[in-house]
C-alpha cells in the first residue's frame with residue numbers, strides 16, 4: 001500500500017481543485033489530489049455523437065432521484081479535469097453588478113467584488129489561453145486586452161452577426177479557451193462543445209491545470225479514489241478524509257483539506273460527514289449546505305435556415321444587450337450565445353421517438369443558440385443525501401417566468417432571420433452549470449464559507465468549486481471558479497511560505 005503524508009489533500013481535479021494544486025505546486029507542501037474518476041481514454045468514440053449522446057458513454061452510471069422518486073442518470077462526468085473535459089470553452093468574467101447582488105434582494109451580494117477578482121481573472125485567462133476581443137461587449141467590466149485575438153467567425157456565423165447588427169444589437173466575439181490560430185492545435189474538427197477534444201486544443205482542467213503539475217515531485221494524483229467523508233476533530237479541525245480506492249477503504253490525514261468535488265458532490269460529502277458534534281453535516285452550522293442549488297435557466301433555440309449550415313465551431317458569437325433586462329421589462333434578462341453545432345444524435349438523445357432522418361435533416365439546417373438567464377437562489381432548491389446512500393435533487397429554479405419572457409423576445413428577433421425557430425429547455429438532469437450549494441458570505445449564520453472559501457466552522461477546510469457561488473449570474477461559470485481558486489490558492493501559498501505549515 002502506498003504511504004505518504006501529505007500536507008494538503010485536494011478532493012477533485014476539476015477547475016477548482018486543479019487550480020489550487022497549480023498554486024501550491026513548488027511551495028514545498030506535499031499535495032495529494034484525490035479524484036474519483038480516471039483519465040479519459042483516447043478512443044474513436046470521443047468524437048462519435050452516437051456514443052457520446054445516445055449511448056451516454058461518458059456519463060456517470062449513478063442515479064439521482066427527483067422529489068417524486070423518479071430515478072435518472074444525471075449529466076455528471078467524473079474524469080481528471082472534471083466537467084471542463086466536456087465544456088463548451090466559453091470563458092466569461094462575471095459583470096461588476098453580478099458581485100453586488102440584486103437591489104430587490106433576490107440575489108445576494110458576494111463577499112468579494114469584481115475588483116478583488118480582476119487580477120485573478122486575467123491570470124485565469126492566461127492559463128486557459130482565452131481568445132477574445134476587449135471593448136466590444138457592452139457589459140464588459142473594466143479589463144485589459146485578452147491574451148489572444150478572437151477566433152474568427154465562420155461564414156454563417158458572420159452572417160448572423162451582421163443580421164443582429166442590422167437589428168440594432170451589438171454582437172461580439174465570444175471569449176473562448178480554444179488553442180486556435182497559427183501554430184495552434186485546434187483543427188476545427190466539429191466536435192467540441194459537450195465532446196472531449198482529441199487534439200488537446202480545448203483549454204480544460206486536465207491540459208491546463210493537472211498535467212502541468214504532475215511532473216512536480218511534491219504532487220501526487222490518485223485516480224479512482226472516491227472520497228466518502230471527512231473526519232472532524234477538536235476545535236472543528238478536519239483530521240482525515242475517508243475514501244474508497246478499488247477494493248480498499250482508506251483514511252488519509254493532512255493539515256489542510258480542499259474540497260473541490262463540484263457543487264453537488266461537495267455538498268454531499270459534507271452532509272455525509274455528519275457526526276455527533278455536527279449533526280447537520282460539516283461546515284453546516286447555518287444549515288445552508290446542499291441548499292440554494294442553481295444551474296442557470298438554459299434554453300436552446302434552433303433557427304432553421306433553407307441552406308445547409310456546415311459551420312464547425314459556431315461558438316464565436318455572443319450578445320449581451322439584454323444582460324440587464326429588456327427595454328420594457330428589466331426582469332427579463334440574460335446572455336445569448338451560440339451552442340456547439342447540433343448533430344442528429346444529440347436531438348435523438350433528447351427526443352428518442354424522432355426518426356433518425358428527420359433529426360439529421362434538422363441538424364443540417366439549424367443554427368443553434370443558447371439563451372442563459374440567472375437562476376436566483378432559493379433555499380428550498382436542494383441536494384439531499386438520503387439514508388440509503390441515494391441522492392435526491394429537489395431543484396426549484398428562481399425567476400423562471402422572467403426567463404421565459406426573455407426567450408420569447410429572443411425568439412421573436414430570431415424569427416426575423418429564420419422562417420422557423422424551435423425551442424428546447426435544458427433541465428437539472430444535465431446539471432452543467434451547478435453552483436451555490438456551499439455558499440460563501442460574511443455571515444456564518446447564512447453562509448458556509450468566508451470570502452476566502454474557508455469553512456466558518458472548520459479552520460483547515462476550504463471548499464473551492466462552483467458550490468461557493470452566492471448567486472449564479474447569467475454567464476458561464478468556469479472562469480469565475482478558476483479566478484477565485486487562484487485567489488484562494490495564492491492565500492494558501494503565502495501562508496505556507498510564511499510559516500512552512502499549511503494553515
Ligand SMILES: Cc1cc2nc3c(=O)[nH]c(=O)nc-3n(C[C@H](O)[C@H](O)[C@H](O)COP(=O)(O)OP(=O)(O)OC[C@H]3O[C@@H](n4cnc5c(N)ncnc54)[C@H](O)[C@@H]3O)c2cc1C
Pocket residue numbers: 011012013014015016017034035036037077078079080081082083084086087088089090091092193194225226227228260261262263265266269431432433434464465466467476477478479481
Ligand atoms: C457539457 C458542458 C458544457 C459546459 N460548457 C461550459 C462553458 O462553455 N463555459 C463554462 O464556463 N462552463 C461550462 N460548463 C460548466 C463547467 O464545466 C463547470 O462549471 C466547471 O467545470 C466546474 O468546475 P468545478 O471545479 O466546480 O467542478 P467539476 O468540474 O465538477 O470538478 C469536480 C471534480 O471532482 C471529482 N469528484 C466528484 N466527487 C468526488 C469524490 N467523492 N471524490 C473524489 N473526487 C470527486 C469529479 O470527478 C471532478 O473531477 C459546461 C459543463 C458541461 C457539462
